[in-house]
Amino acid sequence: MELTEAIKARHSVRKYADKPIETSKVAALRGDIEKCNAASGLNIQLVLDEPKAFSSGIWKYGQFSGVKNYLVMAGPKGWETEERIGYYGERLVLLAQTLGLNSCWVGLTYKKIPGTYTMREGDVVHCVIALGYGLTSGIQHPRKPAENFYECEGVPPEWFLAGVEAALLAPTAVNQQKFKFILHERDKVEAKPLFSMAGYTRTDLGIVKYHFEIGAGKDRFGWI
Numbered sequence: 001m002e003l004t005e006a007i008k009a010r011h012s013v014r015k016y017a018d019k020p021i022e023t024s025k026v027a028a029l030r031g032d033i034e035k036c037n038a039a040s041g042l043n044i045q046l047v048l049d050e051p052k053a054f055s056s057g058i059w060k061y062g063q064f065s066g067v068k069n070y071l072v073m074a075g076p077k078g079w080e081t082e083e084r085i086g087y088y089g090e091r092l093v094l095l096a097q098t099l100g101l102n103s104c105w106v107g108l109t110y111k112k113i114p115g116t117y118t119m120r121e122g123d124v125v126h127c128v129i130a131l132g133y134g135l136t137s138g139i140q141h142p143r144k145p146a147e148n149f150y151e152c153e154g155v156p157p158e159w160f161l162a163g164v165e166a167a168l169l170a171p172t173a174v175n176q177q178k179f180k181f182i183l184h185e186r187d188k189v190e191a192k193p194l195f196s197m198a199g200y201t202r203t204d205l206g207i208v209k210y211h212f213e214i215g216a217g218k219d220r221f222g223w224i
């Protein structure tokens, strides 16, 4: 499965089957986690066969069930890190989708289980991402017109629109979609977070930038 197809197939999945992730898929995920950490300075870790994060305390009766595998998205504090968490986390989400796995970003409804991951000095856990075999593949979130999400003088080029369309399929916290892409000159793109009471707009921005690059083609433009 290509990444462009993975973007269309991915939806948040909150209920999982009791089926372990195969060793070869774990190896593929771990291999890419290592690359993401090296490129970003993050401390992303894959936790396997650990049911407590989603089944204890006040989250016990939440909308999640069967979650035993998840990515711990750890790294330093700061908005630059938050954007990187989004960008590299979504890279892993789409890799998981190409491997036939489902996923869900989770900012709130999980519990940190000490001893299941390691933290470096100054690291915080920004969020986690549930992974596994979903009981369903999830559903498409409501679509909004692309025009609401970009600014550009004159007619936008095809690649730019394809980038915006790919970004609109991305997960964002509470589906808030608080972002805008602005085309400057002919090939410079600014990605702007908009205000939200719910927060997570920098993480969302990293996520939608990763989708935009896939939709538009990374060699067609540069970020400013």
Ligand SMILES: Cc1cc2nc3c(=O)[nH]c(=O)nc-3n(C[C@H](O)[C@H](O)[C@H](O)COP(=O)(O)O)c2cc1C
Residues within 6 Å of the ligand: 010, 011, 012, 013, 014, 063, 104, 105, 106, 107, 108, 109, 127, 138, 139, 140, 141, 169, 170, 171, 172, 173, 174, 175, 200, 203, 204, 207
């Ligand atoms: C940063 C972030 C945090 C999220 N936190 C939660 C969460 O705590 N609980 C939850 O059920 N879904 C959470 N989600 C999933 C969103 O609700 C979901 O992505 C959005 O509704 C769009 O749906 P889709 O992912 O199926 O396209 C989160 C998503 C993101 C990007």
